[in-house]
Amino acid sequence: MPIEISVFSLYKKIIKNYYNHNNFVVFRKPYDKKIFFYSHYDSVGEKFFLIQNFNHNHIIKIHPKNIYSVDIQKTYKQENISPSFWEKNSSFLTDSYKYKKLIKKAIESIRKGFLTKVVLSRSIKIPFRNFYFKNTFMKLIHTYPNALISLWYNFHYGFWIGSTPELLMKCHDKKLKISALAGTIWGLKNWTRKEIEEHKIVVKYILHLLKSYRGSIHIKNTKTIKIGHLKHLETSIYFSFYKEPNYYEILSCLHPTPSICGFPKKNSLDFIHKNEGYERNFYTGYIGIVNQTNMELYLNLRCVRIKEDKKEMILYAGSGITIDSDIHQEYMETENKIKNILSQLIFK
Template structure:
């Protein structure tokens, strides 16, 4: 079962399941992991609305455990000369799974500018999310990608801190470099500008460019994962993440969206949660630089959690 809605579009409801595929087979509604090169596409078929709630249960991390890992990461960034690394954690709450579809409906109403989805699959489990970040969009020969990095509370009217500006610069630099290496032409850059995403706001830069349809998938795989969810240098940051994070990110910070012959729209799988028997597990992350403060990064993840968690009170 799959429900999803792109900004400005009607809600799609499909029956079927996700099947593993190669990059060349990415077509229709697709999803990937953060790392490991695992991809799935949705295949429609006759099926029930059964919720698959068993399987891998994400590991909860306390604030004390997170602060310890965060300080280890900050020390590693300083000693190794890394520019940025994204650290994630998982937060768990009790949840009545009978309310899953109603939660999807609330997300649709609350976040009209996000990709909102809900699915339950025998292999992948049950997931829900409202992602604000496009990693790749294409209509004909026109391609789009975005840099979404730097975060603060929605009500914070102060100037953007240097740390947040640097996060945005790092991601934008990576995207520019990738587009140039892939010989992408006619690149237009718009931003950075302030972008509201529910309970938080970000710095965002849009990149518009000329791109053939055959080049689209190749470019997506070059961009994923961006420093917005991994770090910079990307390969080195990914190694540090594998060493410090003890949990499996699963589908969090992978990509999710729709490929078609005429147009494609793929998002980074952010502001998402996995639902298991009696519980909802929020996947949360934030970018660290040498100037990061562990307590502040914890607060940032708590604010991102509100994207879904605040709606539970309305069920």
């Protein structure tokens, strides 16, 4: 059972682990009323926090000696929070030429029949002087109640903070849940064939994967979920196995899904590695809790890498490219996804 502590004690633990260069994570699961804290301890327990990068060649496991929790309702007070970077720099835009050229190249590959969908991403760097970790984390919690909010630290990779809406997989005993989330609109836009077909590719991929297992499947109706000013299509898929499977095997086959990579998987991965032009690192990897064979893992989206030594932040965003894609709209989707997290960052 988690040990409940005060928010002051939590800050002390975070600072101590940071100065000792020890891995730690602070997180709040969707709709939860508690913040949890894990810091790495030199023993391998049954429960740990798992962080995996996009290319599956870097993995971090945070094995805690004790798990601590803070009750948000008891500790949170509405504060006069400083304006965010976005509010102070409303005209902030990024160079669009390179990314639009990449989208055009992807559409040409799709027309030639090499791909059905490919998810292309980009990153932007912003300088900063002083950053409010605490205020940003609390703002994310209260702005995005239906997302996993996380802040983790590793000596080699620095700080990462994010608010991801996408559950990759949740499993317990013989029960599995996978969330297919793809298709994005904003403002007064309505769903079009492009987003609907893009979403169907992800659903079909998951169903095809589960066909090789014996059990019963239940697919919920596709719904619209809101994350700030963005809307996404989400389909929840449940599977009850007759016999408990190897969930690590399922995880290995599942990730990366077409929601962050594309389809067919091999072709889309090849296109990304040859053309994207930068290292995604832990963006579009996965993060979450593992307890023996039970897992609750989320795709690492709407995230920011914070390089304290260089006083620099890296933000990431991507969009799913299909035959029906409009180059400018795909670019604007990434702008809006960057705004979704950038608008919550608090600076002194």
